[in-house]
Amino acid sequence: MxxxxxxxxxxxxxxxxxxxxxxxxxxxxxxxxxxxxxxxxxxxxxxxxxxxxxxxxxxxxxxxxxxxxxxxxxxxxxxxxxxxxxxxxxxxxxxxxxxQLDSQTRGFSFRWTAPLDMRMDSSQALTAAHLVGELSQKELEDIFFELGEERWARRIAEFIVEERRQNPIKTTSNLLEVMRRAVPAKFRRGRRTHFATRVFQALRIKVNExxxxxxxxxxxxxxxxxxxxxxxxxxxxxxxxxxxxxxxxxxxxxxxxxxxxxxxxxxxxxxxxxxxxxxxxxxxxxxx
Ligand SMILES: C[S@@+](CC[C@H](N)C(=O)[O-])C[C@H]1O[C@@H](n2cnc3c(N)ncnc32)[C@H](O)[C@@H]1O
The missing domain is CATH 3.40.50.150 (Vaccinia Virus protein VP39)
Structure with missing residues (x-):
């Protein structure tokens, strides 16, 4: 504009x-x-x-x-x-x-495998990996719901917490894979907006306040x-x-x-x- x-x-x-x-x-x-x-x-x-x-x-x-x-x-x-x-x-x-959006290394986009970083200011300590790895299920659900208006917020948060008990979620691909399991197939395919868009956006907004x-x-x-x-x-x-x-x-x-x-x-x-x-x-x- x-x-x-x-x-x-x-x-x-x-x-x-x-x-x-x-x-x-x-x-x-x-x-x-x-x-x-x-x-x-x-x-x-x-x-x-x-x-x-x-x-x-x-x-x-x-x-x-x-x-x-x-x-x-x-x-x-x-x-x-x-x-x-x-x-x-x-x-x-x-x-x-x-x-930032097209960077293949900064983790803003699910189009590439990269560390779950998402910091605009690379000198900041907090990254998206910290949020995904450390917040409670309820806190994650609230972020996805409030900042991403994600209808599967609860299920995605539940699957994240389940997954991280066994495997740390460190990369964009790790998160995408968990989401693929959490979001029902019908809601993943043929949508105008990719099913991971809202969760990635919510995490980014939170990381950067x-x-x-x-x-x-x-x-x-x-x-x-x-x-x-x-x-x-x-x-x-x-x-x-x-x-x-x-x-x-x-x-x-x-x-x-x-x-x-x-x-x-x-x-x-x-x-x-x-x-x-x-x-x-x-x-x-x-x-x-
Ligand atoms: C849409 S881009 C701006 C593009 C710019 N108008 C141009 O013509 O190239 C948004 C920019 O705002 C920066 N940004 C977002 N939040 C900020 C903040 N709180 N303080 C300083 N910069 C911020 C981002 O790092 C990003 O570079």
């Missing part, structure tokens, strides 16, 4: 923009191109590998760009350290980058915007979108004007070109 973000952000020459999820630098690059470099970008990401790609992507705008490895829940502290009081716009493009980080970060973000500065949030999961909507509503009238009365979805054309965009939802608000 790059075009939409560029339009809604209402970029101004000389402005300072905080890209909370810089990833491979696509959004930041588009802002810099649009303004022919006459803006400053502060780009944050938890993922060191992503930041390396972003620094390549943005190398011709080195002077205007500051890239920082950090969790966006610390955005107030980050701006303070950069001696920036207020910014003209903040972007969140949540979820995983294509680089994605919902909590978003809640904390948004709570601080509105006070870091200049008057008429805008915050654009692209989410890919209904629970994320619910948090965005709720945080916007809490700040409505006192701090924010909500500009997107209805959530904005990607165009059919974008979804055709990039099917991963199909669940994207954009909300935008402006500082009063």
């Amino acid at each position: 790059l075009k939409e973000v560029l339009w809604w952000l209402n970029i101004r020459e000389g402005g300072v923009y905080l890209d909370c999820t810089v990833g491979a630098g696509g959004h930041s690059r588009a802002i810099l191109d649009e303004m022919r470099g006459k803006v400053r970008i502060i780009g944050i990401d938890r993922d060191e590998e992503g930041l390396k790609i972003a620094s390549q992507e943005l190398k011709e705008y080195k002077e205007q760009t500051t890239l920082i490895k950090a969790n966006f829940k610390e955005l107030a502290q980050i701006l303070k350290e950069e001696n920036v009081d207020l910014v003209n716009g903040i972007i969140y493009d949540l979820g995983l980058s294509s680089m 994605e919902l909590e980080n978003l809640r904390v970060s948004l709570s601080y973000s509105f006070d870091l915007l200049q008057k008429e500065g805008r915050v654009c949030v692209i989410s890919y999961h209904s629970l994320e979108d619910r948090i965005v909507k709720q945080k916007f509503n809490e700040a409505k009238e006192e701090k924010l004007n909500i500009l997107t009365k209805k959530v904005i979805r990607p165009s059919k054309k974008e979804v055709r070109i990039n099917p991963r965009a199909r669940s994207a939802r954009l909300r935008v608000a402006e500082r009063i």
